[in-house]
Structures are given as C-alpha cells and as structure tokens.
Amino acid sequence: MSPSAGDDRPNLLLITTDQQRRDTLGPGAPPFLRTPHLDQLAHEGIRFDAAYASTPVCVPSRVTLLTGQSALRHGMTHNGRTCDVLAPGAPTLPARLGALGYATVGIGKMHFTPPRAHHGFEELILPDDYYRHGSRSGVAAMRHGLGQNELYPGMATVPESQTLTSWLSEQAVEHIRHRRDPTRPLFLWLSYSKPHPPLDPPEPYYSMYRDAPIPAPIAGDWAGDDAPAAFLRQRHRGSFDLLDPATIRAARAAYYGLVTQIDYNLGRVLAALQDVGELARTTVVFTSDHGEYLGDHGTGNKVFFHEAAAGVPMIVRPAAGRSTVAPGTAVRTPVTLADVLPTLVAAAGRPVPDGVDGTDLVALAGQDGGDRPRIVVGLASGDAGPPGLPYYLAITDGRHKYVWYPEGPAEQLFDLGTDPQELHDLASGAEDQLQGWRDRLVAAVRDGGGERLLDDSELPAAEPHADTVAEQRATAWPGYHTDAFHLDVRH
Numbered sequence: 001m002s003p004s005a006g007d008d009r010p011n012l013l014l015i016t017t018d019q020q021r022r023d024t025l026g027p028g029a030p031p032f033l034r035t036p037h038l039d040q041l042a043h044e045g046i047r048f049d050a051a052y053a054s055t056p057v058c059v060p061s062r063v064t065l066l067t068g069q070s071a072l073r074h075g076m077t078h079n080g081r082t083c084d085v086l087a088p089g090a091p092t093l094p095a096r097l098g099a100l101g102y103a104t105v106g107i108g109k110m111h112f113t114p115p116r117a118h119h120g121f122e123e124l125i126l127p128d129d130y131y132r133h134g135s136r137s138g139v140a141a142m143r144h145g146l147g148q149n150e151l152y153p154g155m156a157t158v159p160e161s162q163t164l165t166s167w168l169s170e171q172a173v174e175h176i177r178h179r180r181d182p183t184r185p186l187f188l189w190l191s192y193s194k195p196h197p198p199l200d201p202p203e204p205y206y207s208m209y210r211d212a213p214i215p216a217p218i219a220g221d222w223a224g225d226d227a228p229a230a231f232l233r234q235r236h237r238g239s240f241d242l243l244d245p246a247t248i249r250a251a252r253a254a255y256y257g258l259v260t261q262i263d264y265n266l267g268r269v270l271a272a273l274q275d276v277g278e279l280a281r282t283t284v285v286f287t288s289d290h291g292e293y294l295g296d297h298g299t300g301n302k303v304f305f306h307e308a309a310a311g312v313p314m315i316v317r318p319a320a321g322r323s324t325v326a327p328g329t330a331v332r333t334p335v336t337l338a339d340v341l342p343t344l345v346a347a348a349g350r351p352v353p354d355g356v357d358g359t360d361l362v363a364l365a366g367q368d369g370g371d372r373p374r375i376v377v378g379l380a381s382g383d384a385g386p387p388g389l390p391y392y393l394a395i396t397d398g399r400h401k402y403v404w405y406p407e408g409p410a411e412q413l414f415d416l417g418t419d420p421q422e423l424h425d426l427a428s429g430a431e432d433q434l435q436g437w438r439d440r441l442v443a444a445v446r447d448g449g450g451e452r453l454l455d456d457s458e459l460p461a462a463e464p465h466a467d468t469v470a471e472q473r474a475t476a477w478p479g480y481h482t483d484a485f486h487l488d489v490r491h
Contacts, residue, residue, distance in 0.1 A: 010319035011282040012097065012187040012344050013273070016065070017262055018058065018109060018491070019196040019302065020288035022051060022311035024259050026330070028420075032212045033256055035263040037270060038315065041284055043328050045317025046365045050334045050398050054378050056290035056302045056310040058111050058489075061337055065289075066092040066119060068341030068356030070377060072450035077381040077390060081113040091353070093341045095120030097187045100348050105175060108168045108191030115488040127193060127490050130167045131483045146198035147478030148491055151243060151300045153254035156202035160261070163202055164491070165194055169265040173272040187344070190269065193491040195258035195292070197479070205257035214252045216245070217295035222425035227297075228403075228410040229464045230391040231304055233384050236472035240293070240300040248295040255294060280320040283347040285340055288312040297422075305378035305394040305403055306422055316343060316361050325365045334376045334398040335361060357448065373397060377444045379453065386462035390453060393460075395441045402437040409461040413437065 023029055025038055026049055053061045055071040063069075063076045063085060071077045076085045086092065094104035098120060106121045118124055134141055141164065143157045156163055172190045180186050201208075225232070235241050243251075273279035290302040291309045302309040314335060318325075338358035345353060346360040364372075378394035385391045386407050394403040396416070403412040411434060413427040427434060438459055445453055454460065481490055 007101070007185065008281075009185045009349055010322060010347055011185050011273075011278055012102070012347060013269075013282050013284045014065075014187075014189045014340065014344065015192070015266065015269075015284065015286045016108075016189070017192045017288040018194060019290060019292045020259060020313060021291040021294070021308060022049075022313050024256075025313040025315070030212075030215060030256070032209065034208075034260045037263050037267045038286060038313070041286060041315050041317045045284070045315055045327065046323075046325055046329045046331060046362065048314035048316070048331045048333075048335045048361065050332050051287065051312050051314030052310050052334060052336050052376050052378065052396070053288070053290040053312050054310070054336045054338065054376055055380050056305070056378075057380055057382075058289055060380070061289035062111050064337045065340050066094075068093070068338050068353070068358045070336070070338055070357045070448055071379060072377060072445060072448035072453070073357060077379055079111075079382075082111070082119065083113060083117055086117075086119055090119065092120040093344065094122075094187060094189070096341075096345055096353065097348060098122065100350065101184055102187040102348065103181045103184045104187045105180075106189045106191065107171050107175070108189070109193040109488055109491075110191060111488050113487065115486070125171050126488055127164055127168075128488060130164050131490060134162075134483065142198070142200075142483050142490065144198065144200060146200060147480045148197050148489065149238060149301055149477065149479035150197055151199065151240065151251040151295065152247060153250045154198060154200040155206045156200045158202065160202040160205070163261075165192055165258075165261055165265055168192060169268050172269045176269070176272040176278070177276060185348075192262050192265075194262055195255050196491045198491065199251050199254035199258065201254055201257035201261055205261045206254065208260060209253040209256045210250075212253065212256070214249050214256075217248055218297070218421050218423060220297050220421075220423045220425060222412060223297035228392075228405040228412070229407045230385050230405055231299070233465075233467075233472050234301060234303060235299040236469050237384060237476045238300055238478065239473055239476060240295070241298050243295065252294055255292070283319045283322060283344070284315070284317040285343060286313065286315040287337065287340065289337070303380050303382070303391065305380075305392060305401070307416075307420065310378055312337070314361075316365075318347065318362055322347065323362050323366070325362060329365055331365050331371070332398060333364060333372055334374050334396060335364070336376055339364075375444055377441075377448050377450070378403075379450070386465070389460050389462055393441055393445055393453065395437070395444050402441060404438065404441060404459050406460040406462050408464055409459070
C-alpha cells in the first residue's frame, strides 16, 4: 500500500459530517454521548474548541472547504449552484492535491451542482449511487415521509448495515483496502450526510439514548417574539416553536444516536487504514459543515451565527512525526472551515497558497500554544430576507460576538467568555460599545473581500418585511425529497 519509494508524504483523510454541533465533542459534550473514535483522534491530535462554519449552510461551507476562502470572497452565501462560483479548472483542494501527485477521491455528500461535477476529484462516489443501487436491490431507504429539515424523530426504514452511513463507510473501506493507487499518496474526502435530518437512526442507535439524561434546549433572553425578524422567520417557516418538549427530547436522542453511528462507522474506516499499514502515516481532519439548533432558542435548522448553528467540531490528527504540537492539545483561537485547505496542503509539503483566507491549523496550534487573537466573520443569505441583502453580518474574536441584521435593522452582542451559550444579549445595554463593533465589522467585511455587501461603506439596512406569522408558516420548506430526487441532498 505504500507509495513509490522516496515519496514519504502522508495520506490525507478529510472526514466531514452534515449538521453536527461543536458541543458533541470536547468539554461541552454530554457525558453520556459515545464518540470513542473521535475522542481518540482528539487525544492523538489537536482539538479546536472555537471552530466555526462562517456561513453555516451546506453549499457555502463545502465551497469554503474546496477553496480555502470565506463566502465574503467566494460569493456563495446560500445554497446555490457550485458551478456558478467554481469554474472548470478552479484551484480546489482536490485539484491542488492532484497537481501534487495525490490520488483524489470524494465519497459521500458533496452537494455539487450539477451533482456529477468533479471540481478537481478524480473519482466521486455519491449518495445517488447508494439510492440507485438500493432501487435495484430492494432496499427501501428513507421511506418514512420525514422531511430533511424537520425535527420530528423517526427510525431508519432499513437495518444499520443498509443505511447510507454504513454504505459510505464501506465504500471508503473498499477503496482503502482494494481500489486505491498504491504508487501515490491518497487524499480521501469522506463526507457523511448525517446527523442532518431526517433524524432517523437505525437500531441500536435509535434506542441508545432514549433513557439518557438529555439536556433540555436553552433559550436566550433575546429569543422571544421580539427576536430579530430574520431569525423569527426561520422559526416560523419551520414551525419549530410549535414542537412540544417531548418531541424535542426525542429528536435530541435520535440526533445523538446518529452522531454515535457515524463515530462507530468511522472506526471501520480507521481500522481499514490500520489493516493496510497506513493509519500512522495518514493526517486526519474531522469537521462538519454547520451545526443544528435542535430546539435551542426556540428554533431548528442552522443558517444563523449563534454557537448552536455555526459552531462545528474540528480535530486535526497529524500523521506520525509530522507535528511537534503535543497530542491532546486544545486550541481556543477561533478557526474556520477555510483553514482546512491550507492545513492539508501544508501536510502535503507545500506552503499555504496565495488567495486563501485560511491558515495551517497545525502551525497555528504551535504558535503561543494556539492562543492568539483572530477575527472570524460570519454571514449568510437566502430567500427569506430582504432581497439582495444578507440575513446578517457577524464578527467574533473568540471572546465576544457581534451580529448585525439588516432587516429592521437589529443587532446582538454576546460575551462568550462569561456566557458561552449566548443566553444574554448585551446590545441593549451597551450603546457606548456598539459603534465600535459596527466599525470593526465593516472593516473586517471589507478586508475579507465583501465590499459588495456594504452600503457605501456602511452596514446595510432595510425595513422589516410586512409578512405575518401565518404567512411565514404557509411558506414553510421542510425539505421533502424522495430517494429519486435528482440533487445530492438526500440523507
């Protein structure tokens, strides 16, 4: 399995999940949650406890992973066509690594449009392949009728061995053991579609946390009927505020079950690398494209820049001998998905490329113990806000977070040091500080390539929509798709 003589570059394994909260790992994780393989990777490597999806939506996050750029620069701020921002031959992560001699394979949910766009990969194995195979073999996956943005829990309609999570893991194992090019180092992006709704784990994961001490949702003092208009619209469009506590508790139990299913399946992939003698010489990065409110602040889904939705897990376990950072190091400096590309390119032996917004996470962890100032800008847009304007622009330095909502306008200020769950919005009592935060946000947006999002160098503003709560509920989009849907969004 080793590459040709003289090529000692590590294999690169990028593992992503879809909609996994940061607090499923590390100090914020429920003590009952079982993630033995991710815990082991963190013990062997570096855990980043302030990692963010700067645009916590599926496609923008994936474009950020591919480009090493924030949505301020690459321009994808909502779920759109990847080909609109990634031209043929674009210097994506797999294209860069392929040019360095790596075999490049993507397995799992890519959310590319068109779905078979390779964006630099030599080979793609997609959920569509799983569903087409299932239609021939009689597997009736995802036939329960639950939508893919609902919080109602259910159970898989197939046994664990026939779920998409298991199938993707088996494809990775098959490639590692039998299909990879033994003369080249491997870059494999294994992209799990879970724990994104529908929240439908198979047994034994369906029952695993049913009797666990599931933490109740939190609710900020800002999250009532006077919350920012854009935030309320998402709540109402999904009718998340109508869910009863028992349903939310069951949804959380199912969600944790899906997280553990992924972890146990990840054990199969790591074991395959061990079987062929490649685990020690493989750099592993684990993260997610965004989080999930799971009832926190009275809502569900993602999109906004609160910790539940924008906070993602991030672990980097360098290949043996490739880092001087102490195993088990935990880093509090804010990091983002834009840091993944330069981290993997640096692991391949090349400097951080020009034109990216990220930095090498291993190098960052080795500087001042990984504790140094850094700014992260968040933003997202879509069809549920003022036309042509983002839902919000936000900034965090790891200690404080400031969010500007153009609709209204409205603003929020949180002290993450004393209030990590964002229970208390300090904006109403901090008039003397807010102009400074506005100025910092404008400067950060401009410096990050987002000048187009400003209004003559000022933060954009718009009057609130006149839509009623009833109208918002009537335009809900729960994400219903069948296994025959043509886009790569089936979970």
